[in-house]
Amino acid sequence: LEGKKTTSGRRRENHSSEPYRSVLKTPLKQAATSHSVLTEIQPDCQPLTTPPKPKEILPADPWTPTSNLKILISAASPEIRNREQRRELSNSTSEVLQAKPCLQEHLSGDEYEKSQPSRKEKSLGLLCHKFLARYPDYSSTAENNYICLDEVAEELNVERRRIYDIVNVLESLHMVSRLAKNKYVWHGRHNLSKTLQALKKVGEDNKYTQQIQMIKKREYEHEFDFDGERNEEMARSLGSNEHSEMSFVELPGMEFRAASVNSRKDKSLRVMSQKFVMLFLVSTPQIVSLEVAAKILIGEDQLEDLDKSKFKTKIRRLYDIANVLSSLGLIEKVHVAEERGRKPAFKWTGPEIQNLKQLLQPQCSKNLFPSRGKQNFTRHPSLIKLVRSIENDRRKIQSAPTSPVKISASTDQNLSAFPSKMAEVPAMAKHQLEGQSNNLSSPEVVPKPDLPRTAAPSQQPALTQPLGVGPLSHSPVSPVMLPQTPSGVSYAIYLHPSQAHTVTTYSPSFMLQPLPCANVTEIKSINSKVLNRITTEEGDNQIATDDPTKSSTAKERSTIKSETSSQQCLKRSQALQDSNLIKRCRSDEESAVPTFFPSGYLIALTQCTHGNKAGFANKEKAGVCSLQHTTYSSPIAGIIPVTASELNSVNIPAFHITPLNIMLSPTSIAAAPVLSNPCLNSSNTSSAQNPSSSVVNFTLQHVGLIPAGVQVPANPVLQHVPVSSQPENVSHSSENRNLQEEKPSVPKEPQESHTVTENFFRTPGGPNTVSSLSADSDGTDRISQGTLYIPQRKLEVSED
DNA sequence: GCTTCCCGCCACGAA
């Protein structure tokens, strides 16, 4: 122990390895390293610990003759004080380095110590923010995507060791990859959703949910502590499953290159990070306490004794990881109330990753693409592409003006990685679609709307189309065809392109290596439970985004889900006949999760730009959300994903606050129970049982979905849609719970079963409800949020 | 007093 961790040793190390301190090589560096200096001068002195901050020791005299005066002035005038503070802030960063030697010359050790950045300022989270600020969320080939650790460490004034901590976590998300010694490549968030999806899959395969439950149960029974055989038993049980020794989840083309890394990667921060993320992705709600996470991670490590030190170490690492993940906006800290006080935990605030696709995949593969090796990550993106292509053609025909498009495709690294494959994709997909569309009888595909390229220049390049798919285009309005539900109901959704945007990052080669592709046999297991969980997670996630301050989260989400204020709308109208389509698989891409609203039409009227609350400020639009039952399907990717939770819990606060999250959630699960609600239907609008196209056109034009003069042909679906009379009563037992989880401290929850419908109407007054979301009796407010729901062949429009 | 996590020692393996 000694000799290894003595402060003197550390300090010695500082001189050589820490750029930050290397800058401070002046003799006056003593404050920070005085002990080390002393130690070196006096080797026989006591082993030193990290020098405590002498904060209590105040200088006896003012620093300068005018210090007292300044203090007095500052105290007397907040304005002056603020100005001083601002000046200090602005100066501190730029001058700190140069000033240090000088400071050290003029300041006493204590004073200099004060000038040192505080612990918080040196936190890994902050450092990660700085690190991330150096690179775009979505890299492009045009930019310098190479990361030289030395340079970064130097520029950020930290030792390289800290950069490793960050990079390792980023690596676990495939946001960076190691290129060579001291060299990493920045990928940004291009691979993030794919990675998260993969991780979720692994987490599910790894039965993390069960493990979490087991640990919670044990905790509850007070059977899990750090002594006794039970721990080993626990560890054994945790580590017993076949996936416990799973290694790093890689994406093709991003495998580790360094054997040295591989040699201990099983314990690496990378793997821990991935597992940690998995816990969130499989949890419901998506809140994971550090304790549980640590125990699970420990349990997976062989069967070592669960001693306390190991646990503490694990916790430390989890903090490291959590800090980085927080900086990425993927999680945020919360506290979970426990009998014995509160426990630190983290809540997932990243993009929702749904696994419904996995459940639906069999059908998809069977009906759409029989041959499948990588069934999880295949055709649908292609379909989307096809649709995009079609839409593009339509647009050209219509000469619809569009803003210049920043084609992200060419910038995607994946593009260069798989040029040939990508080149094949569109044609293949088109061919396949053509071949199968007949079978489907409803080749309804909702192309992804234009990416945020126009009115609201996105900070981030389009997340989509890494394959180089050209800019999307669509006709102004696209009624999305919904397949018939099992009850024989078809639906259409009129989508505003800004909401229709779904991420459809296509990666032809994407495949989760360590995973078996066997998950596709679970289609039958689609049940309310699963759906509940998914929707609950979604809801929870929505809750997480309620806080407008979660910029990073909103950013991430908006990038995935939202579109710009482009006023173009998708137009898709085709009758869907195959009732099985209801269970058709969605896109494997997390963002291309289609949602069906049985017995209703959803018209998204959002005018706002993504992430802009103001866009929802106008409440002139009215509509009705009718929910009857939940179906989950999407014959083809592209249908706007809307989850039940989005509807019910957001209509919901998130809808209001972060509108884009609601309508555009790329990860949304098609779990939107649509029911005809008298309350909603009572909106001050005309209720036409069979809205004519003129009515629809009027409405759409009125709300700006389509330009005046543009006529949306009568949607066959609107006229053919059978009314769903038997809504599936989907219980969302966790829905309510998640709403409660809004309060971070709420750990667990009574899982009473109640329907989405209940939640939906309860939400306005519910715990998550945003005050601005009044529970108007007529539901007008909800509609005014920007979405017009047309229930059951009724066009509910609130005209101001 | 507990939580959080900075810090850097030092093991490991490639060069």
Added chain:
DNA sequence: TTCGTGGCGGGAAGC
């Protein structure tokens, strides 16, 4: 042997 990498845990800052 050097150096990149990163596991690990002491212990201080922060609450």
